[in-house]
Amino acid sequence: MQDSVCDSLWRASAPAGPQLTQLEGEIEVQVAIVGGGFTGLSAALHLAQLGVSVALIEAQEVGFGGSGRNVGLVNAGVWMEPDQLDKTLGLEAGRTLYNTLAGAPELVFSLINKYHIQCETTRHGTLHAGVGKAGLTQLQRRCEQMRTRGAPVELLDTAEAQVRIGSTKFIGALFDPRAGTIQPLAYARGLAFAALKEGALLFDQSPLNSVRPSTEGWIVTTPKGQIRAEKVVLATNAYSEHGVKEQARKFVPIFYSQLASKPLSEAQLAKVLPNAEGVWDTCTVMSSFRLDQRGRLVFGGMGGEGKALSNWASQRVAELFPFLSQVEWEYAWSGKIAYSEDHLPHCQQLQHGLFSVAGYSGRGIGPGTMMGKELAEWFSGQRDSLSVPMTRLRNVPLRELKRLFYEVGAQTYHLGQKTHAID
Numbered sequence: 001m002q003d004s005v006c007d008s009l010w011r012a013s014a015p016a017g018p019q020l021t022q023l024e025g026e027i028e029v030q031v032a033i034v035g036g037g038f039t040g041l042s043a044a045l046h047l048a049q050l051g052v053s054v055a056l057i058e059a060q061e062v063g064f065g066g067s068g069r070n071v072g073l074v075n076a077g078v079w080m081e082p083d084q085l086d087k088t089l090g091l092e093a094g095r096t097l098y099n100t101l102a103g104a105p106e107l108v109f110s111l112i113n114k115y116h117i118q119c120e121t122t123r124h125g126t127l128h129a130g131v132g133k134a135g136l137t138q139l140q141r142r143c144e145q146m147r148t149r150g151a152p153v154e155l156l157d158t159a160e161a162q163v164r165i166g167s168t169k170f171i172g173a174l175f176d177p178r179a180g181t182i183q184p185l186a187y188a189r190g191l192a193f194a195a196l197k198e199g200a201l202l203f204d205q206s207p208l209n210s211v212r213p214s215t216e217g218w219i220v221t222t223p224k225g226q227i228r229a230e231k232v233v234l235a236t237n238a239y240s241e242h243g244v245k246e247q248a249r250k251f252v253p254i255f256y257s258q259l260a261s262k263p264l265s266e267a268q269l270a271k272v273l274p275n276a277e278g279v280w281d282t283c284t285v286m287s288s289f290r291l292d293q294r295g296r297l298v299f300g301g302m303g304g305e306g307k308a309l310s311n312w313a314s315q316r317v318a319e320l321f322p323f324l325s326q327v328e329w330e331y332a333w334s335g336k337i338a339y340s341e342d343h344l345p346h347c348q349q350l351q352h353g354l355f356s357v358a359g360y361s362g363r364g365i366g367p368g369t370m371m372g373k374e375l376a377e378w379f380s381g382q383r384d385s386l387s388v389p390m391t392r393l394r395n396v397p398l399r400e401l402k403r404l405f406y407e408v409g410a411q412t413y414h415l416g417q418k419t420h421a422i423d
């Protein structure tokens with residue numbers, strides 16, 4: 001299975017991150033964070049802002065995991081439909097999580113503004129594009145549930161959706177003006193600069209090898225150093241490796257791959273997403289597309305990178321946008337999504353003072369940034385709990401079989417998919 005970043009558009013186009021060093025020797029802080037993605041970086045930034053001493057260690061480099069590989073859709077809420085969220089968590093917890101994550105895009109965009117993060121920000125909303133009658137029914141249901149909860153979403157009819165997307169293959173779209181798109185690796189690197197500015201200590205190339213209790217809290221050990229901390233947060237999500245490998249067993253890893261074209265011509269850009277919204281569709285094996293700052297089409301689908309996916313992407317783009325039929329791909333990369341069993345993020349208190357927040361199930365830009373902030377507020381006594389459920393997750397039974405099920409399903413779908421007509 002490929003999990004490559006070497007041909008990632010985001011790596012090729014992101015401004016350089018801060019020059020960090022490996023952790024060497026022993027340091028003592030109030031909170032140690034493991035993992036330099038949105039969750040860990042936001043936690044470090046907000047803890048430092050609140051005057052809590054904090055050190056973050058990253059096994060590779062900032063944004064190495066899902067945070068540097070994703071589509072860059074900054075959406076509100078979670079994947080799950082709002083009514084289903086209430087059923088799964090109970091009314092009070094469901095509404096708390098919904099309301100918190102409704103504000104997640106605002107948090108992301110306000111951090112970008114505050115710290116002048118250069119990450120190709122466009123806040124023109126996102127479009128959840130309906131495929132077929134079943135897709136439209138799903139969007140109608142979502143729209144109603146979201147509007148009941150005060151979300152300013154709008155269900156676009158077929159004609160409007162087709163003009164906004166530039167394709168005749170969609171039957172409608174749910175527009176969310178709170179959302180937008182970013183260059184995700186640039187955002188992660190920008191958060192790292194912001195955390196350093198606020199006084200957090202960040203180290204890269206410093207994998208946690210072990211974490212063990214001590215009389216005052218915890219001792220985190222890396223190949224060349226040690227951190228003594230009262231609390232430790234594991235923010236390693238789908239990329240949990242080295243001393244936190246066990247955490248990965250609580251989620252099913254699902255691959256999602258993307259391709260980026262050469263910059264489109266001005267005439268093409270006048271037709272494809274003329275307002276530059278980000279899009280994902282209602283198909284069970286979902287795909288997504290958006291533009292980057294240079295007018296490249298970034299197209300993604302579930303499944304690992306490879307010939308089947310790139311053939312399918314070329315064919316699908318030709319179907320959606322016949323005037324782009326000869327699209328040339330310049331970049332291809334993939335990433336791992338941590339799917340929790342209920343498709344919701346969770347905070348686990350593994351032992352007293354040792355926490356893990358993970359399981360965003362493919363929507364982690366807003367939620368990861370928000371959970372980092374909430375952790376900081378919780379640890380510094382400004383709030384009593386987090387908005388995500390506190391759960392002791394079990395290892396997913398038959399995890400490898402479930403991963404294969406999704407992967408084979410996605411590949412089979414890509415091999416066999418035919419044009420979707422508007423029916």
Ligand SMILES: Cc1cc2nc3c(=O)[nH]c(=O)nc-3n(C[C@H](O)[C@H](O)[C@H](O)COP(=O)(O)OP(=O)(O)OC[C@H]3O[C@@H](n4cnc5c(N)ncnc54)[C@H](O)[C@@H]3O)c2cc1C
Nearest residue numbers: 035037038039059065066067070071073208241335364365
């Ligand atoms: C292809 C793809 C597309 C996606 N698209 C979107 C999208 O459009 N919108 C959206 O909201 N979400 C999207 N997501 C989900 C989102 O990217 C993730 O939920 C989010 O990045 C998770 O952030 P994180 O900080 O929790 O974890 P990560 O960003 O995965 O960070 C974990 C870090 O921990 C480090 N690490 C692991 N083990 C150790 C160790 N032992 N010691 C030290 N460090 C360690 C890893 O190297 C890694 O950098 C997508 C995900 C993928 C993979």
